[in-house]
Amino acid sequence: MKFPSLSMLSLLFAWCSASTIPSTPRGDDSPFVLITTKTSATMFKAADYPPGSGVYMCQDPNWGGCVEAPLPDLKEHPDAWCVGITGAWDNSISAFGPDKGLLCTIWDASACTGGGYNIRWPGIADLRTVGWDDKISSFWCVADV
Numbered sequence: 314m315k316f317p318s319l320s321m322l323s324l325l326f327a328w329c330s331a332s333t334i335p336s337t338p339r340g341d342d343s344p345f346v347l348i349t350t351k352t353s354a355t356m357f358k359a360a361d362y363p364p365g366s367g368v369y370m371c372q373d374p375n376w377g378g379c380v381e382a383p384l385p386d387l388k389e390h391p392d393a394w395c396v397g398i399t400g401a402w403d404n405s406i407s408a409f410g411p412d413k414g415l416l417c418t419i420w421d422a423s424a425c426t427g428g429g430y431n432i433r434w435p436g437i438a439d440l441r442t443v444g445w446d447d448k449i450s451s452f453w454c455v456a457d458v
Contacts (some may be wrong), residue, residue: 326389361387362456369397374439374446379408384454395425397451406449412438416457419449426451433457 334402364386371379380402398406411417413434421427430445434457440446 331442366412366415366454367411368386368411368415368417368452368454369408369410369436370402370406370449372402372405374407374441376408376410376438378386395420395451395453397423397425398449403450404447407440407446408436408438409445409449409452410438411454412435414457415454417452417454419445421448423450425453 362384366382367381367383368374369379369381371377382396384396409417409419409432411432411434415434417432418425418429419432420429427450430443437443437445440448
């Protein structure tokens with residue numbers, strides 16, 4: 314199954330304690346923006362997942378209307394990370410799939426707070442089956458060991 318790359322969308326990285334630093338916009342001007350936030354505790358190490366890892370997020374069940382979202386490179390950013398979802402994608406994800414070898418926790422509030430739910434590869438094609446349809450506002454991932 315082939316999905317559009319996140320390179321079609323805008324991507325921003327931001328520290329909680331610093332101003333947002335936008336990357337070069339890629340592709341069309343989509344309302345979908347990822348914001349990575351540094352949490353207060355160092356929870357993950359660079360070896361926790363390989364560079365280039367990512368997740369698929371889809372607005373329709375059964376892998377319809379998907380984008381691929383790369384995770385931050387932990388060798389460049391060794392602190393703990395939470396990926397917040399804003400714009401049209403916030404609370405509108407109906408399928409979620411981490412790359413093989415990842416364990417992701419999805420959250421119903423920004424900054425990886427609120428209620429959480431763990432998802433392993435290959436993911437969940439229809440989040441309605443677990444009560445999480447249109448509820449994801451943030452997520453984090455670690456190596457599934």
